[in-house]
Amino acid sequence: MDTCIEKIRTICADLLAKGKVQKVIGFAEGSIPMASRPIAVTSKEDVAKLVFNATCGLNLANYVSDVLPKEGKIAVTAKGCDSRNLVTHMVENQVSRDQLYIIGVPCTGMVDKRKIAALFEDEITDFIEDGDTLTIVSPQKKEKVSKKDVLRHNCRVCTHRNPVVFDVMAAEPVEEQSLDQPFADVDHIAAMDPAARWAHFQELTKNCIRCYACRNACPLCYCPTCFVDESSPQWVGKGQDKTDINTFHFLRAFHCAGRCTDCGACVEACPMGINVRDFTRKLNKDALELFGWEAGLDMEKRPPLDVYSPDDPNDFIK
Amino acid sequence: MMGNLLEHMGVERDRLHFSWISSAEATKFVDVVKEISDKVRALDTDKKFAKDYTK
Known part of the structure; x- marks a missing residue:
């Protein structure tokens, strides 16, 4: 590069x-x-x-x-x-x-910086990129790694x-890459029973400090006033109560439904290393399966949740 | 998609219902509400999205 x-x-x-x-x-x-x-x-x-x-x-x-x-x-x-x-x-x-x-x-x-940092016990002082070879230096050691071994999941x-x-x-x-199982991570969670799925997301977000870095880094989140910042009405509590954390992550993700490009900026920005993509990935999978839709590919098409089509799946309406 | 995401997070699908009812369809409204109530009652009591104010 x-x-x-x-x-x-x-x-x-x-x-x-x-x-x-x-x-x-x-x-x-x-x-x-x-x-x-x-x-x-x-x-x-x-x-x-x-x-x-x-x-x-x-x-x-x-x-x-x-x-x-x-x-x-x-x-x-x-x-x-x-x-x-x-x-x-x-x-x-x-x-x-x-x-x-x-x-x-x-x-x-792009590389997963947490994965690289995990290779070192001390602070990284230099990062040199030469094609696929990355040389990472700290006061204690110098490590050469292949870029493809430390790629972020969304890039893989x-x-x-x-x-x-x-x-x-x-x-x-x-x-371009072609993948046999593009949504293996989603399928892995879907294979669990409901209680295990809930436990998975509780474990995932337990360290959330509600800093909103994921929201701020996301190009989709441009509302002048975000629902989490509204005080009248206050849709969701401001603190680290787990119900508020659940509500925030669920709604933040759903606001990205049919719009998310899986760029990974949310995960990149998270100071607590939470893979918030676990939420949006499910929506991306559904958008693809239900509407044949991947966001941001066509300037002429309206996003699936923005437009009515007679062949929209509607068996959820009783 | 919302129901799917909730289900993916481990919330029972039967807790979310969508229906299209005209203001003239009073009987359909009653039937749908009954059906929803029955389905939700059939699930265990759930506090997943209920805030605990006793703390």
Whole structure:
């Protein structure tokens, strides 16, 4: 991916110099290794700050509405999932196609930072990516790992690595994966009996501190006032009562029904390491099975829960 | 999909009902409510989404 960052920087510098876009949203190095953060670059001198590597796990579509100027365009570097969320944004009228210049970045997956951190007892001081080989350094040791061994789960099951919409591509498209069992994780939970399923989700969310990082990192969550922040009426309690935690996670997930692209930003952002995708994955599976729908692939189609069709499944209505 | 997610989380499917009843269909309304009540009563008492205010 090192080669494509040069191309990204060249494209961005050119766009900014010619005034084609006012800002570029991309990734920059974080303050510690593996903590790439989103950045909005406005001058071509700052273009050198842009990076793209296997730690750019957040979803940049999330930041588009925040930095959108009243007039003119912004450029966004978009992995497969980011591009699908840009499509979702456009379908939901959050941004229009002519306000965006999309720099497509084919993606071979992002790393699971917790998995890497678990290999070390001390703090990681350096992270070097060279193709599929990652070299991770701490004061105690230096570890070489293969990127595909430490990929995030959503990247391992990703079937849309190439951007679905773009103005320019920063590299040649990569080969898409085909999976025999795309929803093995959902099936695993579904195979349990009801009490075990409930116990699984209780165990999953028991450490939730209600920080809402999952919501904030999610490009789908753009409501001006989120249901959890409403006080009149107060839909859900604010504390760590387990009923409130259950309500929050259930409703947060359901608000993503038929819209989630499984980008993994929610899990990436969670400070407690909760795999909140266990909720949304079930919805994605149902959207695919009931409506043949994967979010963010087609600008012309309305999301399944947004539109009526005579062949919608309706056997749940008595 | 909502019912499916609830079921996936371990909440019994019979706790959620959807029905389409016209304001002129009083008898259907009564029948549906009866059916729902019976189905929910048949399940064990459940406190999954009930907040414990005694703490």
